[in-house]
Amino acid sequence: MTAFVDIHDVTHIYAGSEDGQPAVEGMTxxxxxGEFTAIVGPSGCGKSTVMKLATGLQFPAKGTIIVDGKQVTAPVKLAGMAFQNPVMLPWRTTLKNLLLPLEIVQPHRGRLRSHRKEYEARAEALLAQVGLAGQGSKFPWQLSGGMQQRASLCRALIHEPKLLMLDEPFGALDAFTREELWGIIRDLHAAQRFTVILVTHDLREAVFLADRVFCMSARPGRIIAEREIDLPRPRDIEITYTQKFIDIVHELRSHIKTAREAA
Incomplete structure (x- = not known):
């Protein structure tokens, strides 16, 4: 298989680590x-470390990381990122928060001033896609937590990245809002077919959204299981109540339990 993201035999130790133990070891x-993948595992297993390595925010002590055919030696410009905390700048309107990546990433940085109306229209279209039509003039503090997270997804996608990295983006939301946002990211992925790596503690979320789920061991993190999610698409929330869905969640849960007991 020719991989878009290829993390091969990677070991990473954070500088200043007190015990010198790797965060991840022998990770492949x-x-x-275009695939939607999810990474699950016990707390502290290195899930977020994988995201940092894949986007060039950290560099491994051993192994290689290749994204879109190029070895990662600097921050990956073709990636968009969204986190559990939306981190919206409170002094900027929602629309201006969305435009922030365009002020940093080339070639958009060089085109933003002369093509601002075009980029603003793109931002407004994204907001409409996630149910925030007409909200661009509002400040983050005028939006609910769920609305801020929707805007954060738009900001991650504004520069049309080929790779979307999601680090527990729905973890702080209530169950109903979380499931609503599952549907939004499902639809965005189906329409645009960017590659996704989702880091999550929520096994239901992983199974509902992903084509494939990787389970990690306790620290130092390694892949201990890989599961293709052979559920039909598009998936509606009702599928989460089917026996096949429940069986897959239980299967993944057993891997996590084994990983915890081995720690």
Whole structure:
């Protein structure tokens, strides 16, 4: 398989680590272009470390990371990122928060001033896609938590990245809002077919959204299981109540339990 994201035999130790133990060790993950993958595992297993390595925010002590055919030696410009905390700048309107990546990433940085109306229209269209039509003039503090997280997803996608990295983006939301946002990211992925790596503690979320789920061991993190999610698409929330869905969640849960007991 030719992988869009190829993390091969990677070991990473954070500088200043008190015990010198790797965060991840011998990690290998291959993600196909356009695939939606999820990474699950016990707390502290290195899930977020994988995201930092794949986007060039950290560099491994050992192994190689290749994204879109190029070895990662600097921050990956083709990636968009969204986190559990939306981190919206309170002094900027929602629309201006969305435009922030365009002020940093080339070639958009060089085009923003002369093509601002075009980019603003793109931002407004994204907001409409996630149910925030007409909200661009509001400040983050005027939006609910769920609305801020929707805006954060738009900001991650504004520069049309080929890779979307999601680090527990729905973890702080109530169950109903979380499931609503599952549907939104499902639809965005179906329409645009960017590659996704989702880091999550929520096994239901992983199974509902992903084409494939990787389970990690306790620290130092390694891949201990890989599961293709052979559920039909598009998936509606009702599928989460089917026996096949429940069986897959239980299967993944057993891997996590084994990983915890081995720690």
């Amino acid at each position: 993950i291959k993600v196909r272009e």
